[in-house]
Amino acid sequence: MHRLARFVNKHPILIIAVVAVLTGFFLLQFKYINMETDVTKMIPDIPEKKYFDHIQQIFGTTGEYIFIGVVVPPGKEIFNPETLRKIRDISRKIDSLPGVDKTLSPTETDYIKGTEWGIEVTPVLGDKIPTTVKQMEEFKHRIKTYEMFKNIVSNDNRAAAIIITVKEEADKSELVKKIKQIVKEKEGPEKIYVGGKTVVDTVIGEFMMRDLTYLIPVVLTVIVIILYLSFRTLIGVLLPLSTVVISTIWAIGIMSLFKIPLSMSTFILPILLMAVGTAYGIHILTRYYEVTNSKDKHKIIEETLAKVGNAVLIAGLTTIAGFASLSVSRIHGIRIFGVMTGLGIATALCFSLLFIPSILSIVPKYPLKHSEKKLILNPDKSGYLSSFLNNLGEFVYRRKILILIITGVIVILFAAGIPLTSTESNPLLFFPSNNPCRVAEDVLNHYFMGTTPLQVIVRAKKPGEIKNPSVLKAIDGLENSLKKLPEVGGTSSINDFVKSINKALHEDKEKFYAVPNTRQEVAQYLLLYSMSADPTDFESFVDNEFQTANVMVFLKTGHTAKIKKVMRAIKSYVKKNFPPDVNVKITGSGFLFIPINKLLVNTFIESIILSLLFVFIICAVIFRSLKAGIFSLIPISIAIVINFGVMGWFKIPLNIGTVAISAIAVGIGIDYAVHFISRLRMESANRSFHSALILTTRTTGKAILYNAIAVAAGFLVLLASSIKWYNFMGELMALVMVISAMGALTILPSLIIITKARLFNKKIVSEKRRYEK
Structure with a gap:
């Protein structure tokens, strides 16, 4: 660090100029920022994702739908001229929009008659919209008695659905925007709701941009307040603040340069960097102010970096290691988050070791007033905070066994909650219950067949076998079985056409709404339809060879546990009732939440193991002590156990946001133990362990508390986010920071004393005896 200090003192202008030029360059890249809110795009090329993509190519669909629900006031029905006219106009306008494949509604669909x-x-x-009572009754009878229409009009006739199939190449954000504009023009007195996965993805993108717009100023304000309360000097506020702002600009600029979008995983990167990056500047300035009144400023910088530079470097490396553990995740967004956050932390670390000292070396030396020095340093026992920390150090030294007993009880209590932790990756479920998007989904699921699609893919061994009545009847039996489940709102398949044609050819008698008994009849019916209508109507349900059929199953819920229940029912029915030469698989955008959850669990386990391993190796090597490496991990390990215990007891699921908490916690929380051990080790070389502990707790402990409060406050800003999983993340990360900091100040020294660990130049036990004498 002496060489680094001499380089800084010799070339401060060069360092500042390079930082300024590169910061300007990365700012120019901001115009290329884009966003990705589709959770399924984060899935790697695992078999489930490959099969999903393969099926969408076969049936020419993305598996994505936009659902519109038109609901009339209580006491009325949709079967009135005004409402039907609105439904027709909305349907036709939407059908003409770029990106729309098909539109189905009570007014815009085909009717098969014999x-x-x-x-x-x-x-x-x-x-022609029905205007007379007779015309309206005839239309109503046609809709209510035709099986293919039962999914688009509610049982109580109060609501009608417009179902839009989205093309793969569609600009989904622009499409949703235009659909909402069309709907808004037609609303009243009817309530009109717009939902579906495409809408959810778009709304998440809007929320992310809105959150960034006001959360970043809020977190900056919080940091400024904390820095001012910590240092009460302009330099003490501006320098740590500048490092986090510049490092954030660099990280986002690099993402834009390499066309890496902001996703639901990387969205919090700017907020996280600003909350975390202040730590290094706080420790540098705290040490700088300890000697600022007595020496030449170049010597002050050299001594500051010599005394605290290694500890800051270790803390930075361990934080980077924590985030690096996420780079092994198979979920693309989480992997990018780990890499880019690690890069951002690395830049914040470099700025703290280079940029801050460079500024300090060229600005006039600022002599602290007595009141300021007392407030910042409190080298004696005066001041509320110093008095508290001094008493805390004494309490730890005298009551270490009590501290460890209480800690053990707390750990056991929260560890019992870990098995209760669940996984959930459906982003819709993390909207507040009163959010318009969530309200729309609830309404659509209540009145209609549901907005979460599964696809049951039935593949025969030979082409043409889907026309086999035994196969069609097996599919029909599966659909009827699934419709009995409360989670299933409806199904759709090639059978809808076959059974409707059979019924139409038999004078619309209800008993003929069934699969015919011969292959010849099935083939003739499908040929008749192709000659009378658009043969491409079959494309979404069967391939050209009639070897593969697509059965759409619509669920009234997006909860992963409910999706698994329906999947078990499908597999059970298929095993008992399908011909042995027919292969059945499940896919669909709703299904993809299942492999995402598996990947989340794998990421969670891998990130904890790797982050702890990386941090242990770094600490053990730099401290040249295996015990020091182990002891460094103890406070943060306890914090992680408590964190996931809280998630289990309070039913906070593991999701895209919370899965990274363990790695973030290890990377950031380990800093407190590193700084405490580093300072305690240095002080214990020249005084008794008791004196070293009190001094370390009073000085470094103050920087640890300042930093923990700043980081926790930064994360608590996420409570203002519109998306619930970021609210959870903010709460949990703030909890982990506080526990890690207090653990470093209490649990860590208690363990060192009781285990008589040789972490320093002398045995703790011998120094304890010398003090007691």
Whole structure:
């Protein structure tokens, strides 16, 4: 560190100029920032994702739908001219939008009816809205008795659905925006709700941009307040603040340069860097102010870096190591988050060791007033904080066994909650219950078949086998079985066409709404339909060879546990009732939440193991002590156990946001133990362990508390986010920071004393005896 200090003292202008130029360059890259809010895009090329993509190519669909629900006031029905006209106008306007594949609604769909020559497929409504009572009753009868329409009108006739199939190449954000504009123009007195995965993804993007717009100023304000209360000097506020702002600009600029989008994982990167990056500057300035009144400023910088530079470097490296553990995650967004946050922390570390000293070396030396020095340093026992820390050190020394007993009880209590932790990756469930998007989903799920799609893919061994009545009847039995489940709102398959044609050819008798008994009949019915209507209507349900069928299952819930229940029912029915030569698999955008959850659990386990391992190796090597490496991990390990115990007891699920907490906690929380051990080790070389402990607790302990409060406050800003999983993350990270800091000040020294650990130049036991004498 002496060489680094001499370099800084010799080239401060060069360092500042390089930082300024590169910061300007990265600022220019901000115009290329883009966002990605689709959770499924984070999934790597695992078999489940490959199969999902393969199926979408076969059936020419993205598996994504936009659902619109038109709900009339209580006491009324949608079967009135004004409401039907609105439904028709909305449907037609949306159908003409770029990115829309198909639109289905009570006014814009086809109706199959039998004729003396076969069948005729005609629009169910046409251009004329029913105006007389008789016309309206005929239209209502047609809708309510035609099986294919039962999913688009509610049982109580108060609501009608418009179902939009989205093209793969669609600009989803722009499409949702235009649909909402169309709907807004037509609303009243009817309530109109817009939902579905595409809408949820778009709304998340809007929330993310809105959150960044006001959360970043809020976190900066919080940091400024804490820095001012900590140092009460302009330099003490501006220098740590500048390092976090510049490091954030660099990180986002690099992401923009390499076309890495902000996702639900990387969204909190700016807030996290600002909250965490202040730590290094706080420790540098705290040490700087300890000697600022007595020496030449160049010597002050050299001594500051010599005394605290190594500890800051270790703390930075361990933090980077914690985030680096996320780089092994198979979830793309989390991996990018780990890499880019680690890079941002590395820049904040470099700025603290280079940029801050460079500024200090060229600005006039600022002599602290007595009141300021007393407030910042409190080298004696005066001042509320110093008095508290002094008493805390004494308490730890005298009551170490009591501290460890209480700690053990708390750890056991919260460890019991860890098995209760669940996983959940459906982003919709992390909106507040009163959020318009969440309200729309609830309404749509209540009135209609549901907005979460599963796809049951039925593949026969030979082409044409889907026309086999035994296969179609197996599919029909599966659909009927699933419709009995409360989680399932409806299904759709090639059988909808086959059974409707069969019914139409038999004078619309209900008993003929069934799969015919011969392959020849099935083939003839499908041929008749192709001659009377658009043959591409089959594309979403069967491939060209009639070897693979797509059965759509719509769920009224997006909860992973409920999806698993439906999947078990599908597998159970298939095993008992499907022909042995037919292969059945499950996929769909709703299904993809299942492999995401598995990847989340793997990421959670891997990140904890790797982050603890990386940090242990760094601490053990730098402290040249295996015991020091182990002891460094103890406070943060306890904090992690308590954190996940809280998640289990309070039913906070493991998700895209909370899965990274363990790695973040290890990376950041370990700093407190590192700084405490480093200072305690240095002080214990020249005085008794008791004196060294009190001094370390009073001085370094103050910097640890300042830093923990700053970081915790920074994370608590996430409570203002519009997305609940970021609220959870803010609460949990603040909890971990406080526990880690207090653990470093209490649990760590208690263990060192009781285990008589040789972490320093002398045995603790011999120094304790010398003090007691």
